Amino acid sequence: MTTASIQIRPSSTLVFSAALLVFVGVVALVSLVALPQDPFDFITDEPFMPPAAGIWLGSDYLGRDVLSRLMDGTRITLFMAMTATLLAHLIGDTLGLTAAIRGGILDAALSRIVDVLLSLPKIIVGLVVVAALGSSIWVIIGIAAVVYSAGVFRIARALGTDLKNMDYIMLARSRGEGTLWILFGEILPHVIRPLATDFALRASFAILFMSSLSFIGLGVQPPLADWGGMARENLGGLSTNPLAAIAPAIAIALVSIALNLLVDALDDDARH
Amino acid sequence: MANIILWRLGATLLILLVVSLLVFWACEILPGDVAQVALGQYATPENVRALRLEMGLDRPAIQRYLEWLVGALQGDWGRSLVTKTPVSSLLSERLANTALLAGVTTLIAVPLAVLLGVVTTMWNGRAFDRAATVSFLALSATPEFLLATLLVLLFAVNLGWLPAVAYLSTGSDFGQTARALLLPTASLVIVVTAQIARMTRAILGSILSQPYIEMAVLKGIPRQRIVGYHALRNAVGPLANVVALNVAYLVSGVVVVETIFAYPGLARLMIDSVQSRDLPVVQACAMIFCATYVVLILLADVLARLFDPHSLAERPTDAL
Numbered sequence: 001m002t003t004a005s006i007q008i009r010p011s012s013t014l015v016f017s018a019a020l021l022v023f024v025g026v027v028a029l030v031s032l033v034a035l036p037q038d039p040f041d042f043i044t045d046e047p048f049m050p051p052a053a054g055i056w057l058g059s060d061y062l063g064r065d066v067l068s069r070l071m072d073g074t075r076i077t078l079f080m081a082m083t084a085t086l087l088a089h090l091i092g093d094t095l096g097l098t099a100a101i102r103g104g105i106l107d108a109a110l111s112r113i114v115d116v117l118l119s120l121p122k123i124i125v126g127l128v129v130v131a132a133l134g135s136s137i138w139v140i141i142g143i144a145a146v147v148y149s150a151g152v153f154r155i156a157r158a159l160g161t162d163l164k165n166m167d168y169i170m171l172a173r174s175r176g177e178g179t180l181w182i183l184f185g186e187i188l189p190h191v192i193r194p195l196a197t198d199f200a201l202r203a204s205f206a207i208l209f210m211s212s213l214s215f216i217g218l219g220v221q222p223p224l225a226d227w228g229g230m231a232r233e234n235l236g237g238l239s240t241n242p243l244a245a246i247a248p249a250i251a252i253a254l255v256s257i258a259l260n261l262l263v264d265a266l267d268d269d270a271r272h
Numbered sequence: 273m274a275n276i277i278l279w280r281l282g283a284t285l286l287i288l289l290v291v292s293l294l295v296f297w298a299c300e301i302l303p304g305d306v307a308q309v310a311l312g313q314y315a316t317p318e319n320v321r322a323l324r325l326e327m328g329l330d331r332p333a334i335q336r337y338l339e340w341l342v343g344a345l346q347g348d349w350g351r352s353l354v355t356k357t358p359v360s361s362l363l364s365e366r367l368a369n370t371a372l373l374a375g376v377t378t379l380i381a382v383p384l385a386v387l388l389g390v391v392t393t394m395w396n397g398r399a400f401d402r403a404a405t406v407s408f409l410a411l412s413a414t415p416e417f418l419l420a421t422l423l424v425l426l427f428a429v430n431l432g433w434l435p436a437v438a439y440l441s442t443g444s445d446f447g448q449t450a451r452a453l454l455l456p457t458a459s460l461v462i463v464v465t466a467q468i469a470r471m472t473r474a475i476l477g478s479i480l481s482q483p484y485i486e487m488a489v490l491k492g493i494p495r496q497r498i499v500g501y502h503a504l505r506n507a508v509g510p511l512a513n514v515v516a517l518n519v520a521y522l523v524s525g526v527v528v529v530e531t532i533f534a535y536p537g538l539a540r541l542m543i544d545s546v547q548s549r550d551l552p553v554v555q556a557c558a559m560i561f562c563a564t565y566v567v568l569i570l571l572a573d574v575l576a577r578l579f580d581p582h583s584l585a586e587r588p589t590d591a592l
Binding site for chain 2: 013115116119120121122123124127128129130131132133204208209211212215216217218228231232235238239242245246249250252253256257259260261264
């Protein structure tokens with residue numbers, strides 16, 4: 001009796017993290033339509049003005065509205081993280097599952113490439129590529145997609161290897177089903193859940209990675225700013241308006257923590 | 273056992289070779305004309321041509337790669353495009369500063385994290401344990417720059433106790449160095465401790481579900497002793513692995529923390545060089561960071577195998 005009631009009621013951390021992520025998503029959508037102020041407009045001559053009525057988070061280093069820039073940054077940050085993670089999973093899942101089913105030289109070659117990618121510090125890869133190509137939103141998304149696809153590949157390959165020798169796959173093969181059909185029709189439905197969990201975790205890594213690049217000045221370039229970029233450009237105002245630097249950094253932490261709690265809750269759920 | 277370690281060592285050397293190829297390719301071939309990149313778009317064609325000759329860009333790429341690799345192995349990384357001085361002279365002091373930061377962080381974080389992991393496991397399920405578990409998760413998911421910014425706000429801006437900028441000079445005494453190191457180290461220690469403590473807790477948790485622990489429980493051995501003695505002894509291998517991996521992850525933490533405190537380390541040098549497109553310096557820093565990372569991952573792997581009780585038994589079939 002009690003176990004049944006526990007199973008129906010989702011845990012409080014799950015509710016908290018899901019609610020927070022939905023809220024952030026809504027803020028990103030709202031920012032597409034309307035913002036309190038123009039995020040690029042100088043609303044005051046005073047840099048780092050403390051919060052006041054109507055300017056709830058004060059002004060930034062150029063006298064722009066921090067709240068509007070934070071909301072605009074939500075859109076940029078989420079777009080970059082989602083795109084990079086989607087690309088990483090698209091590359092990693094397809095190649096990982098294909099490698100597992102086909103085996104042979106393809107598997108060996110892809111696995112060695114992934115070994116090399118995983119033995120590189122990601123932030124250093126980011127720095128070298130930015131040194132070579134310069135920085136833009138798409139360069140950063142591309143770097144994150146490639147470095148995180150390696151970890152996705154490992155997981156997808158392991159999941160695929162577990163499944164490929166199962167009787168029903170053998171049966172599908174003997175029916176003459178092709179690799180692609182087996183991949184999407186027979187295997188994908190069974191691995192979608194662990195892969196979705198990995199997506200959430202990978203998205204939290206991607207957010208931290210890309211905002212770190214922006215924070216050190218090599219990510220999104222001004223006047224655009226993601227959360228990491230905002231935390232950087234407003235560091236000089238800690239004594240008069242600390243919120244300008246700290247609010248975006250807290251936003252990153254909250255989203256990253258919510259994603260991790262979500263993954264933990266989903267893992268627990270899967271175990272019971 | 274020795275065979276496995278030698279085999280892994282060989283694989284590591286091979287990976288380093290591949291990494292050197294990638295770094296060279298990324299810095300010298302990917303950008304197109306390196307001389308043009310170094311001089312910017314307003315350079316005259318004569319200047320670009322002169323720099324191309326000076327950098328030896330007229331020779332084939334494979335020859336330049338081999339010369340660069342042989343030079344790097346001997347500690348000669350070429351000359352900086354910006355300062356025109358040998359890259360190696362820029363590196364040594366920066367490398368020592370970063371090693372100091374990472375070393376002090378490791379010395380503090382590792383014992384602290386293992387202790388926290390063990391204590392929370394002993395107090396499994398109590399309020400303290402639950403609070404600690406959530407805090408570990410939250411802190412390990414927090415960006416280093418939030419922690420660093422909060423520490424600066426509190427200790428440098430509001431209280432005025434510590435400098436916000438870590439100014440290190442060769443003449444500074446121990447006290448000055450310690451003050452400069454305190455905030456950068458604290459930022460890194462918090463993140464690394466949370467990560468290692470969280471993993472320690474997970475490792476001990478999985479060991480505690482083993483049958484021999486159940487046996488110990490049934491014999492009436494108190495939980496403190498089971499966790500602190502029986503479980504911990506068998507956790508040494510996985511723990512050594514976790515510690516080495518986390519020291520490797522310090523690379524990204526160091527990059528962020530050196531930025532915020534303007535700490536004169538190798539990461540700061542690399543970021544400055546990326547901004548000024550001083551590619552020989554970027555190459556050198558990238559190779560040093562990658563080599564350190566790869567070696568630490570090798571160490572993690574070897575330690576995990578050395579301490580694994582199963583590997584002590586003669587099992588030749590497991591050689592692969």
